[in-house]
Amino acid sequence: MIKLDENVTSKMNEYLEGDTIEAILLRNKKIFHYSVMLTPAQMNQDIDVLDLSQRAHNCLRRYGFNTVGKLINGVHTREDETSKKQLLKVHSLGKNTAEEILIKLFYYQFLVLPEGRRKEYMQEVAETNL
Secondary structure (H helix, E strand, C coil), X not given: CCCCCHHHHHHHXXXXXXXXXXXXXXXXXXXXXXXXXXXXXXXXXXHHHHCCCHHHHHHHHHHCCCEHHHHHHHCCCECCECHHHHHCCCCCCCHHHHHHHHHHHHHHHHHHCCHHHHHHHHHHHHHHCC
């Protein structure tokens, strides 16, 4: 598993009752579910907003995933196929890099939510990943 951003996870944990995002991620190593509810403006943001490693950034750009929206639409879960599995189809993108991209996308989703919606969102994540 990739190294988690302590600042973001600490903010997330403020909204979780009796659990931590780290525990949820460890419990759900193979499949971790979260909703993406971005505005059109957020979907049009360059992938630079995800603060990805150089390897992840370059792989996504070469594949044509230049915006957050193109990335999300490109790895939208199909039946019997996870987003991670779809990302692994990108040339030169390995398991750790795929995990990094999905976690950074999760962080971005959380950080762009209005303060008033964060608690509800984190509770939904916790319930979905029991």
